[in-house]
Amino acid sequence: MSGVDFEKEFGLLFSGREEASERAPSSLKARLYSALIRKQQESGPLASLDESVALGHAICVFEKLVQIAPVGEKAKSPFFCQVCHARVLAEHLDNPPIFWPHCPYVAFKNS
Amino acid sequence: MHSPVQFSRGTDIGAADEQRLVAEVLAKDRKATAEFVARCADWLYSFVRHRLAPRTEIVEDLVQEALLAAWQGLPSFRADANLRSWVLGIARHKVEDYYRRRIREAESSEEEDSAPQLAVMPMFEQQSDSAIQQERVQATLALLPEAYGLALLWRYRDGKSAREMAQLTGKTEKAIERLLARARENFRRRWNDVRR
Numbered sequence: 379m380s381g382v383d384f385e386k387e388f389g390l391l392f393s394g395r396e397e398a399s400e401r402a403p404s405s406l407k408a409r410l411y412s413a414l415i416r417k418q419q420e421s422g423p424l425a426s427l428d429e430s431v432a433l434g435h436a437i438c439v440f441e442k443l444v445q446i447a448p449v450g451e452k453a454k455s456p457f458f459c460q461v462c463h464a465r466v467l468a469e470h471l472d473n474p475p476i477f478w479p480h481c482p483y484v485a486f487k488n489s
Numbered sequence: 490m491h492s493p494v495q496f497s498r499g500t501d502i503g504a505a506d507e508q509r510l511v512a513e514v515l516a517k518d519r520k521a522t523a524e525f526v527a528r529c530a531d532w533l534y535s536f537v538r539h540r541l542a543p544r545t546e547i548v549e550d551l552v553q554e555a556l557l558a559a560w561q562g563l564p565s566f567r568a569d570a571n572l573r574s575w576v577l578g579i580a581r582h583k584v585e586d587y588y589r590r591r592i593r594e595a596e597s598s599e600e601e602d603s604a605p606q607l608a609v610m611p612m613f614e615q616q617s618d619s620a621i622q623q624e625r626v627q628a629t630l631a632l633l634p635e636a637y638g639l640a641l642l643w644r645y646r647d648g649k650s651a652r653e654m655a656q657l658t659g660k661t662e663k664a665i666e667r668l669l670a671r672a673r674e675n676f677r678r679r680w681n682d683v684r685r
Contacts, residue, residue: 406534430518457519489527
């Protein structure tokens, strides 16, 4: 078989592989989110919850408790999801039993 | 105000929305960051998985590498660019880096092998159902040594020339041609095994 033939033959065989649009597993999204937040924290605190709300973002019930507490901006900047069971479940399960409104980990499950 | 936490997954959003999202991620807003991840993860996952199939064990690591690289590069994201294309451009580099590493690592054992016999082999029979044919291609690739599979994908799916592959891996063009010849021979043999 000539070189040209096998080049054409393999080219035809592999050209049929079309890229299917696939959703990333929600557990992967959860782990990516946690990893990206950790990276963001390496260069200083996150934007505070007050700033998130001012930008029009909704926050979960736990974050709301912190946001309305009479504490300084600095106390509203930590990544509260770090200590939340929703994060742990979402990072390990693709259909985690979590249902809090405005929780990013719940949104990954539904996205 | 924009709709909170309900991500419109995988769809392209308007340029103004993209600029808003990028600015908020750079300001380290946690909710915007979640939206950024939800959007990019679907794009990246499809792209990387397709390029590594049937070997998918490394997909999640590469998706994470690409996402973190995209975030690090966000300050250079231009207002007139499309976020999806920009992110996938970064993913393409990550996948090529992976191909390059794996093919380069295969170098020492490959160089010791003698050149394959260029036997006259029958053409692959035409399969009427292309989906079945693609399944068979996947199954055959899964049986090959990884460097062979990646070399075939790079050459015949992505259309890289042997010269480009040589430049990218630091190997000689001759070495790449030998690698491809071995990969094709292996593929043909395995192709028949899969049929049985």
